[in-house]
Amino acid sequence: MARDIQLIRILGEETYNKITNSKVLLVGAGGIGCELLKDLLLMRYGEIHVADLDTIDLSNLNRQFLFRQKDIKKSKANTAVAAVALFKGDTKLEPHHGNIMDVSQFPLSWFRQFDIIFNALDNLEARVYVNRMALFINKPLIESGTTGLKGQVQPIYPYLTECFECTAKETPKTFPICTIRSTPSKPIHCITWAKNFLFAQLFGEESEEELNPADLETDDAQEIEALLKETNELLALKKLIKDDSAEDFIDSVVEKIFVEDIVRLSKIDTLWKSRQKPVPLDYGLYSKKLKELPPSVISDDQKIWTTEENLLVLVDSLKRLQARYKSEGVLDFDKDDKDTLDFVVAAANLRSFIFGIETKSEFETKQIAGNIIPAVATTNAIMAGFSSLQSLNVFSDDPVGNSRLIYDSEYINKFVTQCPPLPGNPNCKACGIQRGIITVPSLDIQLGEIHKQLLKKYGYSDDVSIVVGNNRLVYDYDFEDNLTSSLKDLTIGDGSIFFIGDSDDELQDIELYLEVAPKETEIALTDITIKKKPVKKEESKAEVTIQDGDQMEEILDEDEILIIDEPTEKRPLEVEEEIHSKRKKSSI
Amino acid sequence: MWGFEAQHRIRSSHILVINFSSVGAEIVKNLVLGGLGFLTIIDSGKILEQDLSGNFFFDVSLLGCTKLDSAVKERIQELNPRVDIVTDSGAWAEKSQAWFNQFDIIICTQFDASQIESISLISRSLNIPLYVVDTHGLYGMIFVDLIDHSSHLRLARNPIRRKPGRSSSVREIVRVEEMTENDVEYEDCLIQNHYTPFNNILEKPKLKEFFRNKKKLNKIDSTLVVLLGCLKIPSSYNYPIETVQVTRFELLEFANDVARRLGLTILDLNDLILQDIANQFCCEFQPVAAILAGCLSQDVINMLSKRENPINNLLIFNGKKAEMPIYTI
Numbered sequence: 001m002a003r004d005i006q007l008i009r010i011l012g013e014e015t016y017n018k019i020t021n022s023k024v025l026l027v028g029a030g031g032i033g034c035e036l037l038k039d040l041l042l043m044r045y046g047e048i049h050v051a052d053l054d055t056i057d058l059s060n061l062n063r064q065f066l067f068r069q070k071d072i073k074k075s076k077a078n079t080a081v082a083a084v085a086l087f088k089g090d091t092k093l094e095p096h097h098g099n100i101m102d103v104s105q106f107p108l109s110w111f112r113q114f115d116i117i118f119n120a121l122d123n124l125e126a127r128v129y130v131n132r133m134a135l136f137i138n139k140p141l142i143e144s145g146t147t148g149l150k151g152q153v154q155p156i157y158p159y160l161t162e163c164f165e166c167t168a169k170e171t172p173k174t175f176p177i178c179t180i181r182s183t184p185s186k187p188i189h190c191i192t193w194a195k196n197f198l199f200a201q202l203f204g205e206e207s208e209e210e211l212n213p214a215d216l217e218t219d220d221a222q223e224i225e226a227l228l229k230e231t232n233e234l235l236a237l238k239k240l241i242k243d244d245s246a247e248d249f250i251d252s253v254v255e256k257i258f259v260e261d262i263v264r265l266s267k268i269d270t271l272w273k274s275r276q277k278p279v280p281l282d283y284g285l286y287s288k289k290l291k292e293l294p295p296s297v298i299s300d301d302q303k304i305w306t307t308e309e310n311l312l313v314l315v316d317s318l319k320r321l322q323a324r325y326k327s328e329g330v331l332d333f334d335k336d337d338k339d340t341l342d343f344v345v346a347a348a349n350l351r352s353f354i355f356g357i358e359t360k361s362e363f364e365t366k367q368i369a370g371n372i373i374p375a376v377a378t379t380n381a382i383m384a385g386f387s388s389l390q391s392l393n394v395f396s397d398d399p400v401g402n403s404r405l406i407y408d409s410e411y412i413n414k415f416v417t418q419c420p421p422l423p424g425n426p427n428c429k430a431c432g433i434q435r436g437i438i439t440v441p442s443l444d445i446q447l448g449e450i451h452k453q454l455l456k457k458y459g460y461s462d463d464v465s466i467v468v469g470n471n472r473l474v475y476d477y478d479f480e481d482n483l484t485s486s487l488k489d490l491t492i493g494d495g496s497i498f499f500i501g502d503s504d505d506e507l508q509d510i511e512l513y514l515e516v517a518p519k520e521t522e523i524a525l526t527d528i529t530i531k532k533k534p535v536k537k538e539e540s541k542a543e544v545t546i547q548d549g550d551q552m553e554e555i556l557d558e559d560e561i562l563i564i565d566e567p568t569e570k571r572p573l574e575v576e577e578e579i580h581s582k583r584k585k586s587s588i
Numbered sequence: 589m590w591g592f593e594a595q596h597r598i599r600s601s602h603i604l605v606i607n608f609s610s611v612g613a614e615i616v617k618n619l620v621l622g623g624l625g626f627l628t629i630i631d632s633g634k635i636l637e638q639d640l641s642g643n644f645f646f647d648v649s650l651l652g653c654t655k656l657d658s659a660v661k662e663r664i665q666e667l668n669p670r671v672d673i674v675t676d677s678g679a680w681a682e683k684s685q686a687w688f689n690q691f692d693i694i695i696c697t698q699f700d701a702s703q704i705e706s707i708s709l710i711s712r713s714l715n716i717p718l719y720v721v722d723t724h725g726l727y728g729m730i731f732v733d734l735i736d737h738s739s740h741l742r743l744a745r746n747p748i749r750r751k752p753g754r755s756s757s758v759r760e761i762v763r764v765e766e767m768t769e770n771d772v773e774y775e776d777c778l779i780q781n782h783y784t785p786f787n788n789i790l791e792k793p794k795l796k797e798f799f800r801n802k803k804k805l806n807k808i809d810s811t812l813v814v815l816l817g818c819l820k821i822p823s824s825y826n827y828p829i830e831t832v833q834v835t836r837f838e839l840l841e842f843a844n845d846v847a848r849r850l851g852l853t854i855l856d857l858n859d860l861i862l863q864d865i866a867n868q869f870c871c872e873f874q875p876v877a878a879i880l881a882g883c884l885s886q887d888v889i890n891m892l893s894k895r896e897n898p899i900n901n902l903l904i905f906n907g908k909k910a911e912m913p914i915y916t917i
Contacts, residue, residue, distance in 0.1 A: 002637040005829050006871040010725040035878065038644050042874035065617055065667055086647045087640070149886070377621050378886040381614065385878035389726075389907050404910040412897055413798075415883055415912035 003089070004044055011392070016044070018395045020090075023047040023113060027100050027130055028120035029076040030054065031377070032144050034066045035384030036120050037080055041091055043388060049114070051096040051106070052077040058336050063377035101129045103495040108136060108437065108513050116391055117141045120384070124169060128430075131156070131164035135435045136513045140394050144387040148376055151383040154421070155390045155403040158431060161421035165430035181227055182265055183275060187352060187360050188368060194348035195333050195369050198257065199340065201234050202241065203321055203331040222268045230261050241325050250318045254283055254311075258350055278354045286311050298342060301362035305346075307353050314346035335366050344369055379408070386416075436526030438498065438512040440487070441519075447490060448483035450498075450523060451475060457525045458510070460502055467499040468492055477503060487514075508533050594893030595623065601892060602626035604691040606680050606707075607825055608633075608655045610642035610872035611723050612697040614881030620667045622889060628691065629664075630676040630683075631655045633826035642872035681706065688714055693888060695719045698825035698870065708733060708786040717891065720786075721884050722818070725868025726907035727861075728880045729815045731789075732887065732899045737781045738762070739894045745773045756797055758782050758900055758916055781900045789901075789917050790816075790849045798916055806853050810843070810861045811906045812915065813852055817843030824870040834869040836862055850917065864908070876907050883912070 008016050024045050026036055029052040040048055054076045056067045066083035067076070077095040084093070098105045111117070111133045119141060121127045127143065134141035135158045143154040143164055156163050179185070180193045233256060240249050258281040266277050289308045297309045298316060305313065320339045325331060333340045341362065349359040360368070386406045393402040404418040411417075424431045438450065447466075454460060465476035474482050474490060482490060498512040507530045603624060605612055608631040616629060633655050635646050645663050646655075653659070656675035665673055681703075688694070688710050696707055699720050711718040712735065720731040743750070745766070754760040763778040784794065799805040820842040824832040836857055843862060844854050855862055883903065890896035902915045 003640045005638050006725075006873065007641055009829065009871050010868050010873050039875045039878055042641050042644065044641065062621055062623070062668075065621055068666060084644075087644045089640070376886075378618050378882040378889070380882075381618060381878050382882035382886075385875040385882065386910060388875040389879075389910070402908075406910050409912075413914050415899075415903060415914060416910065418910045 007044060015392065015395045019392075020044050020046045022115045024049070024116045024118060024391075025111070025114040026050045026118045026120060027126070028052055028122065029066075029080040029095075030060070030120065030122060031063050031380040032146060032384050032387070033076075033120035034064045034080055035381045036118055036144075036387055037066070037084060038087075039384055039388040040118070040391075041084055041088055041093075043391075044089060045091060047092040047094070049094045049096060050077045050081055051098065051100050052080075053097065053099040058334065063380060065377075100126055107495060107515070108133065109515055109517070111139075112137050114139060116394055118387060118391070119143045119164075120387075121145075127164055132430060132435075134158055135163060135431055136437060136511075138435075140391075140399065142387050142390050144383045146376070146379045146383050149379055150408045151379045152408070153383055153386040153390055153406040155393065155405070157400050157403070157421070159424060159434070160400050161403070162424050163428060163431040166422075166425040166428040178223065178227075181230075182223055182268075183271055184351065184355050184357060185275070187348070187357055187365075190348040190351040190355070190357060191344065191360075191365055191368050193351060194344045198347055199333050199344055201231075202238055202253070203325055203340075205330050220268065220270055223265075223271060226261075226264045226268060229264070233260075241322055246319050246322055249322055250315050253318060254281070254314070257347070258354060259283055262354055276356050278356075281307075281311075281350060281354060290315065301366070304359055304361050305349060307350070310346045310349040310353070310359070313342050314350060317342035317346060333369070335369055341366060341369070434508060434510045434528045434530065436510065436512050436528045437515055438526075439515045439517045439520055439524040441517065441521055441523075443488040443493060443516060444486050445523065446484055446486055447474060447492075450487075451483060453523045453525060454500060458500075458507070458528070458530050460500070460507055460530075461504055463503040465501045465503055467501065468496055502533070505533055507531070594889075594895065597892045598623055598889065599625045601692045602628070602690060603693045603695060603888070604688070605629045605695045605697070606699075607631050607697040608643070608645075608660075609697045609723075609825060610639075610874060610877035611721050611728075611881050611884075612695075613643045613645055614877045615695060615697070615721075615885055616664055617667060618881060618885035619888070620664060620671050620673070622885065623668070624671055626672045626674075628674040628676065629656060630678060630680050631826075632677055632679045636826075636828060638829050639872075642874060642877065644874075685710060685714065688716070691716055693717050693719070693891075695721070695884070695888070697721050698723070698823055700821065700823040701819035703823060704731070704786050704819070712785055719884055719888065721880050722815070723872060723876050723880060723905075724815070724818060724865050725871040725873055726876060727811060727815060727865050727868065728876055728905040728907075730880060730884050730887075730899065730903040730905075731786065732901045732903075733783045733786060734781065734891060734898060734900075735783055737783070737891065737894075737898060739779050739781070739890075739896060739898065741777045741779055741895075741897055743775050743777060745775055750775055750777055756916070757794060758784070779897060781898060783901055784917070790846065793850050793917050795850050795852075795915060795917050805851065808852055808915075809904075809906065809909075809911065809913070810853070810855050810859055811865075811911075812902075812904050812913075813846040813850065813855065814839065814843045814859075814862050814865045815904060816846040817841075818865060818869065820845075821869065827870075829871060832870055834866045836866045839866045839869075861906070873907075876905065879907075879912075880905055 004016065022045055024040065026033060026040065026048060029037065029050050033052065037048065037050060055073050056071045056076055056079060058072055060067055061069065066080045071079045075097040077097050081093045081095040100106055117130060117134055117139060119127055119130055131141060134156060138158045141156040143156055145152055180189055180197065184190050184193065237252060237256060240252055262278050262280040286308045290312050293309060293312050297305065298313050317339055321331065321343055324339065331340065333344065335341055345362045345365045348365060352359045390403060393399045396402050400421060403421050405421055407417045409415055409417040426432055451466065455462065463477045466474050468474050473479065492514065494514065494516045496514045498514060499509065500512065501509045510528060510530060601624060603619060605616055608629055619627060635650050635653050635655055637651060639646055640648065645660050650657055650659060654677040656677050661673060661675045694707065694711050694716055699722060704720055708718055711733065715735060717734040722729055750761060750764050752761045752763055758781060760780050761777050762780050765776045767774055767776050796805065817839055821834055840855060840857055840862060847854050887899050891898045899914055900916055902917050903912060904915065905912050
């Protein structure tokens with residue numbers, strides 16, 4: 001075809017035809033996802049399904065190039081697919097607005113239709129889930145992620161290469177709740193407090209959760225009592241937002257948050273043995289000075305505000321937020337929403353002042369509050385480009401051998417660091433055991449029937465154990481009661497996961513995903529070659545060796561600037577929003 | 589991300605992009621999203637059917653229109669209404685020195701050697717930083733000439749303190765300051781990068797300075813010499829690809845001329861990279877365009893923010909092996 005003549009020259013007719021006949025799944029239509037969708041389309045993949053549960057946010061627009069102002073609050077998957085209609089050519093596109101982990105919307109049978117899965121996700125939980133799905137159906141998965149200027153692409157061929165879970169992932173940094181609530185010592189503690197606690201408590205959704213003393217990570221009974229009291233009072237304050245006049249509401253907030261709570265905390269001597277005691281805000285003194293200040297200070301985001309300027313901004317933003325809360329209801333913090341940002345900056349700075357911590361300008365706070373490391377459009381474009389390039393290997397004669405793991409490089413003599421994919425970690429809890437699918441015609445089938453088929457198909461001795469879900473034992477050698485029960489009676493259903501363990505320790509354990517297929521007449525089991533159990537060895541840690549190492553060393557010796565630390569083993573990084581959502585979830 | 593001052597510099601910069609190719613379109617997208625102040629794009633070509641698989645700003649309805657048709661400009665502008673965009677369907681070669689003088693950075697895509705020579709005469713005489721990016725299917729290169737450039741590098745403190753001084757003929761540490769921020773100790777190094785004009789890269793090659801060991805010099809992938817050899821073949825940009833036929837024989841001759849000048853291993857006709865690149869000469873491929881444009885745009889932002897160490901001066905891309913070495917030649 002004249003349109004794709006360049007593609008045919010580059011890829012060859014055979015590969016080009018394979019691509020145009022392939023059906024792929026793209027999970028995530030955010031920063032990397034938008035880029036990847038464009039790349040996959042112009043590579044002329046035959047059919048692309050895009051799944052994302054998110055809606056578009058103002059802060060997405062500066063890098064997620066398929067979205068416009070008018071699309072805010074709309075589904076990312078639907079909008080992305082509509083936006084590329086212009087250049088989609090003959091590719092069939094299907095958007096799915098939903099959570100990829102929702103079994104009713106996306107059962108395993110749905111995943112099976114795809115030849116390749118592309119992950120462009122920003123949260124660990126969903127990435128782990130899709131990784132497991134890829135293992136069950138044994139289809140290639142191309143993983144990608146970015147944080148700021150860092151990023152990586154990992155092609156995963158189930159059981160042949162490392163999977164997503166073979167290496168431990170760094171969890172985002174969180175702070176002990178008591179540091180945030182009672183003993184802050186850094187600006188970030190006060191910003192976290194203002195954003196995730198104070199703002200969320202005042203203007204966010206009513207939280208059903210009660211403060212659990214065990215979560216506070218402190219044993220100090222006095223401190224726990226003070227914090228519980230604080231929370232209850234805050235809930236009372238929340239009720240005032242709607243009823244009170246602006247003046248009364250603001251007075252109550254400032255009095256409680258920056259005076260009464262601090263007085264109460266400062267009385268707990270055990271906290272201040274080795275720390276500087278906080279000094280309650282002299283509200284009377286500062287509020288008198290407010291009238292003399294020019295209101296223009298609010299728009300100066302570069303200046304480090306004085307205490308009275310911070311108070312002025314706090315009072316002003318509270319007025320604006322109260323008015324909005326009355327008309328709009330619940331508010332979310334958004335670093336690009338000036339009203340919410342003003343409040344967080346001023347409240348964080350006043351708290352810093354009280355605790356003798358350095359204060360920050362609005363500009364700086366925005367960087368910190370807006371997820372620490374902002375996503376960078378160019379990194380997303382680069383990693384999406386590599387992800388789509390790596391998918392070409394699926395069609396080659398040696399997919400694993402041709403594949404490369406790709407990381408950003410901090411060295412001056414190369415832009416990326418790459419290495420061949422590593423073999424799976426034998427102790428990996430995801431791909432260390434074989435996975436497959438068990439298909440049944442209905443849930444009326446008896447467990448005994450499944451037991452019989454398992455032994456027949458995989459060659460286990462009678463001495464196996466069958467566990468459903470996380471830890472419900474339904475069968476072992478001494479526990480045969482359930483064999484005559486139907487799956488339905490055992491509350492086993494579509495999507496249940498069976499773990500088959502060999503009690504004789506001879507054959508490897510396997511995990512099977514249960515699928516109900518009314519069209520079938522018999523129980524069907526995936527073909528898996530079950531290997532002998534390996535003799536247990538000590539845990540060995542896989543290490544990424546960097547190629548071209550010798551050449552690099554030589555340059556390193558000669559050029560001092562080149563001495564930039566790069567870890568020999570890099571762990572895939574999580575994206576900014578991940579940290580964001582984790583923080584959101586951890587109600588402090 | 590880049591700090592206020594850097595963002596200000598980005599907002600007040602005027603960048604010229606020559607040729608709205610696949611990689612050109614990606615660069616435009618990145619810069620417009622990045623909040624650039626002023627952008628001029630120039631391309632005199634028309635949209636051919638083959639361009640539909642390499643440029644996401646085009647669609648079937650625009651076949652035969654100029655590449656920078658008003659509809660295309662509108663689509664670019666939609667990405668960020670705040671960027672001041674000028675599109676020009678004229679020929680860059682006919683523009684005056686005064687016209688070029690309005691730009692802070694010049695970015696050329698799909699250029700051959702004689703075109704780079706003419707543009708670098710202009711950019712050098714006007715003291716304007718220059719970027720050139722060429723792609724050939726799964727392969728590509730970025731050539732950078734920032735003339736002289738200084739930047740601050742914030743490096744983790746080393747057991748051995750960094751000292752001011754020349755580390756190579758193109759790079760020196762001017763000043764080192766020890767600093768502490770948020771309890772982390774680091775060194776703030778003021779780095780000066782000197783660039784070689786395009787005309788001199790093969791005349792006075794610097795490669796040996798960085799590869800003193802002959803064995804390691806010989807191990808350099810042939811992508812470098814083949815891509816530099818490609819520059820000698822007139823650019824086929826804006827021509828129908830079916831009229832473009834580059835033989836291995838002619839490319840081999842140019843590549844080996846480069847190899848001899850750089851003191852690298854001479855190739856033979858069976859070299860796989862030579863075969864690949866001859867076959868894919870001047871072909872545009874979306875993922876490769878995205879990677880090289882991302883890399884170039886990032887370097888432009890780094891350069892404007894004066895925070896990182898910019899590319900000095902040749903990045904080579906091999907998409908098959910996923911390699912992106914940076915050489916100083």
